[in-house]
Amino acid sequence: MRNVNVPRDGVPVTQAKDVAADPSLGKKFRLRADVVIVGSGGGGSVAAYELAKAGLDVLVLESGRYYPSSRFTEHLGDSMQLIWRDQAGQVNTSADVVFAEGQCMGGSTVIGGCVMQHPPDWVFQRWVDNHGLADLAPEKLAPYFNQVGQEQQVHVNESHEINACAHKVIQGCERMGFSWQPVTRNVKRCALTGHCLAGCPSDRKMSALVTHLPWASAYGARMFADTQVTQVRTRSGRATGVDAVVMDPDSGSEVARMAVDAEVVVVAGGAIQTPMLLQRSQISDPSGQLGKNLAVQPFTQALAEFPEDLHAFRGALVGVQVDEFFDTDGYFFYSGLAEPEQMLAQGYLGAGQDHIDFMKKYKRMAALNAFSIDEGNGEVQWEGDAVNGSKKIKWNPGRSEFENVKRTAALAARIFFSAGASRVYLPTYQHLAVDSVFDLDQTLDQVDYGLNGMYTFRMNSFSAQGTCRMGLDKYAAVVDPDGECHETKGLFVADGSLFPEPMPAPPQWTVQVVAKHIANRILERRDGLFIQGNSA
Amino acid sequence: MRQQDFSDRHPSFMAGLEPLSRRGFLRGSVLAGAALSAGCARLLGRKEAPEALEYEHLEPNEVRTLRRLTEVLIPASEGLPSSIEEVPTLGNIDSMAGKMPPQTRELFGLALWVFERRPMVSFSFTRFSNLDDDDALEYIRSMQQASFFERGLTTTLKTVVTLNYWRDERTWPALDYWGPVTEKWGVTRLGNAPLPRA
């Protein structure tokens, strides 16, 4: 019987400093594993756990640093500097939309807002009908959703987890007759600090850092941080391993080069990085869809000022959602006001005394984050050679997407006015605020689509998806229903890039579910995949 | 994309700023992110203001523009530490500039260059740092309402300056913001979640 011990705290991870200090490794070293997993976030951590549990020799390579929760400071700036990709500065080519992403052991799950949403069945039925994904039919995924739900301690917010910000949203919805619900979150005994986006120092958020990664490690998975996979190696249409560079996370200097031989490669770098790794590796793609179909779930934030003090940053960050427009329009809204710095990522800002007055109203503000579903017309592209090239994220709203963003901002503002807001600050690059609901439409009309909708609304994306879409037809999809690249045996994708259509829900739960499905398929096909034989 | 170098800085930009936007200039969000992290006093070691009048990464003309922008955007106010004398807003921006990748650093310099000279068109050939308080405020407000390019430029610089001020813990009491609380409240760490039962 195997002895399985989960460490009480932290995860055993080899870091650049360990590699530098180990003379036996030198500047170039080679490792062998049954499965090498690229990325340790939502998808990679689940795949690592499932495959290691089944007895495979698993190696996880993560480009970000290992930043254990014991070092979290609840200071958004610290986290952004250390574990948000590009210090929260990853943007589209016109630099007006931010693509936030975690870059650390645990990936984006470490800095996520904790909302866990099981998308409606019709989403997966469309995957079946339109993309031939019979194994992802709602009834087949249901057991996986249950399993992940239990592993992640998903629960519906209780009344103490509904803070003042959420109460204002509830009030507004009640007056408007809009449907709302408490959100479901992956938090165990929430300490109500409100610092989710900076990482949870008391391990109450069930990020990969305290769940699937330590569990995978308990089953023998090995993990390297500070290790950027530069290329997937293939021979005769089969994956044979990866090449990677170990880098000092502070100076960015190269510590060593690593080559890994593995018969199965699982890429789980997230929907922005995964397609670029496959492009750099020149993976055969008869569909021509690699990097395309980028869906971003654009969101903006309406900030509302109330006559009374709310201290709406206190308590659980996300309390309730507005689901009135979910099925009809693909709009969804979450209450949530984070640190004061986030006010500055809003459009209004002001100047002089106006700015000071704006900031001093922080304690009287509430925020509603307004998401809409986009059409998935964006694209991620690696341009240039593997070493000196650069990434391009191409996404600007089309006209109808722009109108959706505008409409969600207007609805959020209306909800707050109904709750008694005295002013709503609009999420625009222009300096726009409204003091009465009767002025709202007229004010919003000042925001004109202009040139590709650039510099209109201050939009963010926390949930990129779709860039390696999954489907039965190799001329329409990048990976097959098992998550394997259509023309490269042994090369799997297990992250948010798989979604074949833009999804109207926060994606983490679904990413984890799909990763479980893929790990399961790898195990079911074990005999055909590990032709050199495998220890298990 | 090939980056043009600074020898391209030429007053002909004043006629129309669009060429800059085509060069991917408006990296407002990049700078905003960098501002949040680079201004972190705890990690980088807070410089007590007033700093020595030397900045490691900013050029003197950039310091002049940024100082004026800081004074105008965040004037002295009851209950708040000064944005120049007490909070090292400029020092924080200097650290931020030092951590920018070369391309972003170049764009930041270019943004300041344009912002400094843009008022020459409508404020009788006066540079931004020479405008008096009222004109400087009026200039910022009109830039915020102007073309998409000017909106982007202004939002970028405003965000950089304000983030590097408000991220300082000394500004938080005036906002009634509670900052980090886990340690203060004695919240226990739960450690790793137990292995799910098979």
Ligand SMILES: Cc1cc2nc3c(=O)[nH]c(=O)nc-3n(C[C@H](O)[C@H](O)[C@H](O)COP(=O)(O)OP(=O)(O)OC[C@H]3O[C@@H](n4cnc5c(N)ncnc54)[C@H](O)[C@@H]3O)c2cc1C
């Ligand atoms: C700020 C924020 C808040 C969010 N809040 C929510 C929420 O409340 N609810 C929700 O459902 N979703 C939320 N999300 C989205 C959710 O976190 C992601 O959808 C989910 O984590 C995606 O999993 P993934 O495996 O695709 O990517 P990630 O979790 O991002 O993991 C990818 C990992 O791969 C690593 N990597 C990439 N390329 C390489 C390479 N070449 N070599 C080595 N490593 C590499 C990255 O560094 C990263 O750690 C949020 C995201 C962000 C950024």
